[in-house]
Amino acid sequence: MSSRAENIAAATKALHGVSRIRPAEIVFWLAAVAAFFFLPDQYLLLNEVMITGLFALSLDLVLGYGGIVSLGHAAFFGFGCYVAGLLTKYGVADPLLGLVIVAVMTGLLGLLTSFLVLRGSDLTRIMVTLSVGVLLSEIGNRLAWLTGGADGLQGVAPDLLLGRWEFDIFGKVAYAYTLAVTFVLFVIARRFVFSPFGWSVRAVKENALRTSAIGIPVNRRLIVVYSLAAAIAGIAGALLAQTTQFVSLDVLAFHRSADLLLILIIGGTGYLYGGLVGALLFKLVQDAIANLTPEYWEFWIGLILVSIVMIGRERIVGLPAFLLKRLRGVA
Amino acid sequence: MLTNLFDGVAYGMLLFVIACGLSVTLGLMNLINLAHGAFAMAGGYITVLLVNGWGVPFFAALPIAFVASALIGLLLERTLYIHVYRKSPLDQVLFSIGLVFxxxxxxxxxxxSQQQFIKLPEFLGARFEVLGASIGAYRLLIVVVCGLLAAALQFIIARTRFGSQLRAAVDDPVVARGLGINVDLVFAATFAVGSGLAGLGGALGAEILGLDPTFPLKYMVYFLIVVAVGGSAGMMGPLVAALLLGIADVSGKYYLPQFGSFIIYVLMIVVLLWRPQGLFSRAGGR
Structure with missing residues (x-):
């Protein structure tokens, strides 16, 4: 019997070891805060990167932890964007209250659509998520009287943040706001994935059949993680609507879902920071390419995607660790 | 009413010819190839260049479009796709989206990036009345050509030696190899013919589907629907699915324009939930 107790103790210790806060994480967030003080002319860019990172974090929960390949994640982002924009325009202009309402509504949308991704193979899931994404984009286009259609939703003017700070054109308040919201959601997501519940979600990804055999309700796990991710994606969209004060149909476009996959793959899945790191790298690459060939930058994005798959994702993600090992081995 | 039905049939036939290659690679070989529409676009552009640029007759350009797209498909299969067959669905998605971009x-x-128009022969612009329906010669041509192709494909897959080799290679590549079937060759040939047919469909349908650089993305969902709904039991499933889709889309846009393409996406989701393996799935298929 003592061996059982020992096993449990060892497992608990191992889990605590995995979930402890690493120095690199503290450095990461300090850098994000430092950017606020030292890069005052980059606020708009930083804001965008942070929002994309949050959006990618949401996909990471679905893909990296839940194992669901989604090609329509922009549906939640765009939905959150429009809900926030419309709320602000028609009455509820308080940013934080808006975020809460958006989170609830996109969470519900995630809950409803989660039943669609429970059945079938990866292929079925890809096609269903893709269809949901296209469907929402089409709805946004058709309800032009509400969404502004191709012209976009204009006149989104949120109230002062906490009744004190106005969203300025330089994006100073916007970046601080986005950073704070992202940090809070990140802490929640981190708490979530390292909880027993989070571990059971990972078990579902590894082997759904065995997981159900040890008594974990597989479908319920996936429903929860999908809805939570949807809510986070919605909040990311809401942040974009509130800080840029404009919503266009582009937020629902297919290429947003595809770009998001690329972002997460560059950054790496399944360790939470992949989305944020990937968003930063993606933005840098995008800007560099756009400077060279403004019209045809998608070609290079495509080339990167193809190259990543040809070289192998594991090798690319493993490269930094490999180099570090080599360096240490030499030294 | 009948006119709409006929237009829908022509549209569906086009979708079938473009997507039938995909129904083999995706439906049978389980390769998630979102870039299939790119081959159709290649065929369309080759025809435009030949007919408008070099004055090649439309009917001579069609076979060239078929062969050229097939060669492009073969080249990509041998160099790139061959490494992707065994990768995870996520990798296949990333790879094929990359190709689309x-x-x-x-x-x-x-x-x-402007839309291209092919100079069609004069007589294809003719219209005639049959049983009260106004039928365009161009659409009639599409229906005839695509109908013949569908019959030929069904015959090849169900009746010929190559067809049985393909079915064997798909069902169990290892055993098929053991029986002396050159599985790689069968797959490469299938991929090439599928790409060629897509190119031919793109060339034939440039006028109806519209040809511009966003083509592969615009019709991606349509091709996927044909495969998803049609399932993987021979060529009849995709054909019926494509015809239904064509008729539903044409009449939907005509009679219920405010709903646009809603009906189609909703239909696809419902079908996938109801029967994840497609409407016409076969026992033992993957």
Whole structure:
């Protein structure tokens, strides 16, 4: 019997070891805060990167932890964007209250659509998520009287943040706001994935059949993680609507879902920071390419995607660790 | 009413010819190839260049479009796709989306992003009345050509030696190899013919579907629907699915324009939930 107790103790210790806060994480967030003080002319860019990172974090929960390949994640982002924009325009202009309402509504949308991704193979899931994404984009286009259609939703003017700070054109308040919201959601997501519940979600990804055999309700796990991710994606969209004060149909476009996959793959899945790191790298690459060939930058994005798959994702993600090992081995 | 039905049939036939290659690679070989529409676009652009640029007759350009797209497909299969067959669905998605992006901007860079129109022979513009329906010669041509192709494909897959080799290679590649079937060759040939047919469909349908660099993305969902709904039991499933889709889309846009393409996406979701393996799935298929 003592061996059982020992096993449990060892497992608990191992889990605590995995979930402890690493120095690199503290450095990461300090850098994000430092950017606020030292890069005052980059606020708009930083804001965008942070929002994309949050959006990618949401996909990471679905893909990296839940194992669901989604090609329509922009549906939640765009939905959150429009809900926030419309709320602000028609009455509820308080940013934080808006975020809460958006989170609830996109969470519900995630809950409803989660039943669609429970059945079938990866292929079925890809096609269903893709269809949901296209469907929402089409709805946004058709309800032009509400969404502004191709012209976009204009006149989104949120109230002062906490009744004190106005969203300025330089994006100073916007970046601080986005950073704070992202940090809070990140802490929640981190708490979530390292909880027993989070571990059971990972078990579902590894082997759904065995997981159900040890008594974990597989479908319920996936429903929860999908809805939570949807809510986070919605909040990311809401942040974009509130800080840029404009919503266009582009937020629902297919290429947003595809770009998001690329972002997460560059950054790496399944360790939470992949989305944020990937968003930063993606933005840098995008800007560099756009400077060279403004019209045809998608070609290079495509080339990167193809190259990543040809070289192998594991090798690319493993490269930094490999180099570090080599360096240490030499030294 | 009948006119709409006929237009829908022509549209569906086009979708079938473009997507039938995909129904083999995706439906049978389980390769998630979102870039299939790019081959159709290649066929369309080759025809435009030949007919409008070099004055090649439309009917001579069609076979060239078929062969050229098939060669492009073969080249890509041998160099790139062959490494992707065994990768995870996520990798296949990333890879094929990458190809789509490259194809789209590549075409926009080389030819331009405006819509292209093929100079069709005069007599294809003719219309005649049959049983009160107004039938265009062009659409009639599409129906005839695509109908013949569908019959030929069904015959090849169900009746010929190559067809049985393909079915064997798909069902169990290892055993098929053991029986002396050159599985790689069968797959490469299938991929090439599928790409060629897509190119031919793109060439034939440039006038109806519209040809511009966003083509592969615009019709991606349509091709996927044909495969998803049609399932993987021979060629009849995709054909019926394509015809239903064509008729539903044409009459939907005509009678219920405010709903646009809603009906189609909703239909696809419902079918996938109801029967994840497609309407016409076969026992033992994957």
């Amino acid at each position: 490259m194809a789209m901007s590549g075409v926009a860079y080389m030819i331009g």
